Amino acid sequence: MRTKGAKVKPGDKIYAGNMGKAAAFFVIGKKDLALGMNILGAHIDSPRLDLKQVPLYEDTQMAMLDTHYYGGVKKYQWVTMPLALHGVFVKKDGETVRVDIGDRPGDPVFGISDLLIHLSSDQMEKKASKVIEGEKLDLLIGSIPLKQETDAKETKDTVKANILKILEETYGVEEDDFLSAEIEAVPAGEARDFGFDRSMIMGYGHDDRVCAYPSFQALLNVTEPEYTAVCLLVDKEEIGSVGATGMQSRFFEDTVCELLHLAGGYSELSLRRAMRHSKMLSSDVSAAYDPNYPEVTEKRNAAYFGKGLVFNKYTGSRGKSGSNDANAEYMAKIRNILDHRKIAFQTSELGKVDQGGGGTIAYILANYGMQVIDSGVAVLNMHAPWEIISKVDLYEALLGYQAFIEEA
Numbered sequence: 001m002r003t004k005g006a007k008v009k010p011g012d013k014i015y016a017g018n019m020g021k022a023a024a025f026f027v028i029g030k031k032d033l034a035l036g037m038n039i040l041g042a043h044i045d046s047p048r049l050d051l052k053q054v055p056l057y058e059d060t061q062m063a064m065l066d067t068h069y070y071g072g073v074k075k076y077q078w079v080t081m082p083l084a085l086h087g088v089f090v091k092k093d094g095e096t097v098r099v100d101i102g103d104r105p106g107d108p109v110f111g112i113s114d115l116l117i118h119l120s121s122d123q124m125e126k127k128a129s130k131v132i133e134g135e136k137l138d139l140l141i142g143s144i145p146l147k148q149e150t151d152a153k154e155t156k157d158t159v160k161a162n163i164l165k166i167l168e169e170t171y172g173v174e175e176d177d178f179l180s181a182e183i184e185a186v187p188a189g190e191a192r193d194f195g196f197d198r199s200m201i202m203g204y205g206h207d208d209r210v211c212a213y214p215s216f217q218a219l220l221n222v223t224e225p226e227y228t229a230v231c232l233l234v235d236k237e238e239i240g241s242v243g244a245t246g247m248q249s250r251f252f253e254d255t256v257c258e259l260l261h262l263a264g265g266y267s268e269l270s271l272r273r274a275m276r277h278s279k280m281l282s283s284d285v286s287a288a289y290d291p292n293y294p295e296v297t298e299k300r301n302a303a304y305f306g307k308g309l310v311f312n313k314y315t316g317s318r319g320k321s322g323s324n325d326a327n328a329e330y331m332a333k334i335r336n337i338l339d340h341r342k343i344a345f346q347t348s349e350l351g352k353v354d355q356g357g358g359g360t361i362a363y364i365l366a367n368y369g370m371q372v373i374d375s376g377v378a379v380l381n382m383h384a385p386w387e388i389i390s391k392v393d394l395y396e397a398l399l400g401y402q403a404f405i406e407e408a
């Protein structure tokens with residue numbers, strides 16, 4: 001973030017990154033920052049399989065990578081499908097080497113095996129949470145042994161040795177560089193139109209990029225808002241918003257401090273006011289009504305494809321526990337803005353009372369005393385490798401987010 005130079009003025013676009021994993025984007029408004037901001041917040045991490053720190057091994061001439069799943073997944077959904085690898089190796093000298101393999105045409109893919117049905121009589125008796133266990137999510141990545149000089153003494157693990165040779169040639173890394181790598185296995189392939197009428201999109205990571213993307217686009221669409229407009233994209237939501245790049249870190253608050261400093265008006269009081277007077281849409285996906293599983297939703301308070309931007313006044317589980325419960329006055333203000341612009345919206349709960357639940361980043365920002373409500377796009381197959389959304393819902397979300405930052 002820029003800390004020297006010209007003062008900020010309305011219309012200025014400023015951003016701050018956080019370790020390459022989170023970012024805050026601002027379009028400076030006409031009003032004083034201490035009067036509050038209009039914030040669109042979403043998370044950009046998604047459930048996936050992370051490589052362990054010591055992941056590489058060979059078993060019976062097959063090279064494997066051991067993983068540790070990230071976020072809430074039904075493990076049985078991640079086997080026998082093409083996976084891509086994305087991430088970085090960081091070498092001891094600080095050089096960062098990007099890994100992106102499996103998503104370009106012609107790239108190889110990777111994957112996790114599952115038992116053939118013919119030998120699954122024991123496995124098929126297990127309950128769904130045990131049918132594929134976390135330690136069985138190891139990726140198969142190679143099967144050719146390294147060609148050896150005839151007079152060389154025999155090396156063990158020749159298939160692993162061959163993989164290491166390929167990694168050295170491709171990325172310039174050695175086995176120990178896995179110690180300082182962050183590489184994730186995700187479903188390989190592009191997002192695709194879904195349905196004869198092409199009304200839907202199937203893709204990986206709609207939770208929560210289907211909200212992050214229109215949030216960012218909405219911010220780009222405003223030029224000189226009344227209140228400073230913010231798009232806040234954070235990491236680690238799927239594991240509790242923890243760590244330096246999650247919503248619970250001081251990153252956003254510190255960035256607002258820097259901004260007040262640039263504007264020449266920093267004080268503890270102005271910071272507190274800027275946060276407390278802000279309004280936020282915590283933009284995260286909601287569960288779409290599923291005709292295959294009507295029993296988990298209560299029909300009057302469910303989100304449906306094609307009915308627009310979803311508002312969850314509260315989330316949580318077992319009696320709203322862990323929820324941010326937005327107040328009625330704030331919901332009224334938002335209804336008014338959306339109705340005025342003829343933007344389609346719906347309200348919902350994640351599912352039936354006592355059926356389970358979930359949380360978002362909403363409660364964390366609400367701790368500052370700002371107005372926060374959960375809003376987002378309805379998703380089918382949430383947290384599965386391939387999630388589905390409705391195109392019109394995504395479009396109404398974009399319009400709704402823009403209306404919010406212009407008029408709230």
Ligand code: MN
Nearest residue numbers: 207208284285
């Ligand atoms: Mn989410």
Ligand code: MN
Nearest residue numbers: 047207238383
């Ligand atoms: Mn999620």
